[in-house]
Amino acid sequence: DVKVTQSSRYLVKRTGEKVFLECVQDMDHENMFWYRQDPGLGLRLIYFSYDVKMKEKGDIPEGYSVSREKKERFSLILESASTNQTSMYLCASSERDTQYFGPGTRLTVL
């Protein structure tokens, strides 16, 4: 079974802090994705990566950056957290056409 893990289930940070969300997959997948999930909006793609050190912007990249130094790990970075970034963050990985999701990190920015 594909396993995608995220470093924290719940996280509380203060406005202006730098926040790191980590995602690790164990299936040697090429592709990894970061989404945020908000009620009534579904999942929206923030960034994705097709290979190590490669990244592409998704639909809502503003205020976020990513890092992929190793194939199995994809990090989402909030350089200066703001209250409007309070949300559920979901990581996914895929080899071909099917994405497999982690359990999510619920981030609250105070």
Added chain:
Amino acid sequence: AQSVTQPDIHITVSEGASLELRCNYSYGATPYLFWYVQSPGQGLQLLLKYFSGDTLVQGIKGFEAEFKRSQSSFNLRKPSVHWSDAAEYFCAVAPMEYGNKLVFGAGTILRVKS
């Protein structure tokens, strides 16, 4: 731009009753189509997917979905709902030429009453 519409934000059904969740997409060609389920506090689990071929696809947990090209729809069905099916359901499409970037609908929350 591609879009996915799930017209029902909430649906309530009685345990044992049949279920149909609607999904319509806007895209020029036939994309790849997916249904995911999210239980409270959990990540998304793949229920089923359609790429090509038979337009009726079977998934896990007794779910099925039917692709109708003429209606640009991919509705999810289950003949008899169980209380454990209460969750949020997401329809998603992946336009084939964009690799596997997914576009999600807003989700439908299913409540099951006993």
